[in-house]
Amino acid sequence: AQSVTQLGSHVSVSEGALVLLRCNYSSSVPPYLFWYVQYPNQGLQLLLKYTTGATLVKGINGFEAEFKKSETSFHLTKPSAHMSDAAEYFCAVSDPRGSQGNLIFGKGTKLSVKP
Amino acid sequence: DVKVTQSSRYLVKRTGEKVFLECVQDMDHENMFWYRQDPGLGLRLIYFSYDVKMKEKGDIPEGYSVSREKKERFSLILESASTNQTSMYLCASRSGTGWSSNQPQHFGDGTRLSIL
Numbered sequence: 001a002q003s004v005t006q007l008g009s010h011v012s013v014s015e016g017a018l019v020l021l022r023c024n025y026s027s028s029v030p031p032y033l034f035w036y037v038q039y040p041n042q043g044l045q046l047l048l049k050y051t052t053g054a055t056l057v058k059g060i061n062g063f064e065a066e067f068k069k070s071e072t073s074f075h076l077t078k079p080s081a082h083m084s085d086a087a088e089y090f091c092a093v094s095d096p097r098g099s100q101g102n103l104i105f106g107k108g109t110k111l112s113v114k115p
Numbered sequence: 116d117v118k119v120t121q122s123s124r125y126l127v128k129r130t131g132e133k134v135f136l137e138c139v140q141d142m143d144h145e146n147m148f149w150y151r152q153d154p155g156l157g158l159r160l161i162y163f164s165y166d167v168k169m170k171e172k173g174d175i176p177e178g179y180s181v182s183r184e185k186k187e188r189f190s191l192i193l194e195s196a197s198t199n200q201t202s203m204y205l206c207a208s209r210s211g212t213g214w215s216s217n218q219p220q221h222f223g224d225g226t227r228l229s230i231l
Contacts, residue, residue, distance in 0.1 A: 041225075043205055043207075043223050043225050044205065044207075044220075046221070049219055051217035052217075090158070094217070102163060105158040107156065
C-alpha cells in the first residue's frame with residue numbers, strides 16, 4: 001500500500017529565508033504527486049502537481065517541487081518566505097495504476113514565518 | 116474556477132442527533148469525496164462517489180453514510196452523532212472517470228462540527 005511521510009510536523013523560518021518542506025512516498029511505481037496548502041479555517045488549495053514529464057514543477061505563490069524517483073521524494077521549496085506563507089502544507093499521492101484510486105495524504109507540516 | 120460549496124462553516128449538534136452535511140460542486144465532476152480532518156492525523160477518507168447513486172467506503176466509514184442523488188450534490192450523514200465525531204469535515208470533487216486520475220481534487224472550505 002502507498003504511504004506518504006512528511007518530515008516535521010512544524011517548520012519555522014524567518015521572513016526571506018528558504019522554505020523546504022519534505023515529502024517522501026512509498027510506492028512500487030512513480031505515483032501522481034500533489035502539494036496542497038491550507039490557510040486557517042479554510043479548505044485545501046492546490047499548490048502544484050506532478051504527473052509526467054519535467055520533474056521540476058512550478059506552482060502558485062512562488063513554490064516549486066522536484067520529483068526525485070531515486071529518492072522517492074517530492075520536496076516543496078520556496079526561495080524566500082513571506083509572512084503570508086504561514087499555513088499548513090499537505091503532500092498527497094495517487095496511484096496511476098488506479099488500484100486505490102484516491103489521494104493518500106501526509107499528516108501535514110505547519111509552516112510558521114517569523115518577522 | 117471550480118467551486119465546491121459546503122452548506123455550513125460551523126455546526127453544533129447534540130449526541131444522538133441525525134446530522135446532514137451538504138456539499139455542492141459546480142463543475143460537473145464525476146467524483147466526490149468526504150474527509151474528516153483531525154490535528155495530527157491529517158485527512159482521512161470517509162466515503163467517496165464516482166457516479167450518481169454510487170458510493171464506496173473510504174478508510175473510516177463507521178458511523179457515517181452518504182447520498183448522491185444528483186451529480187452535483189454529495190451528502191454526508193451522521194446517523195446518530197457521537198462526541199468522537201467532533202471534527203472538521205471537508206468535501207472535495209475531481210474530474211475524470213475511472214479509479215485513478217492525474218487531476219487534482221478541489222476542496223470546499225470545510226464544516227467544523229461540534230457534537231455536545
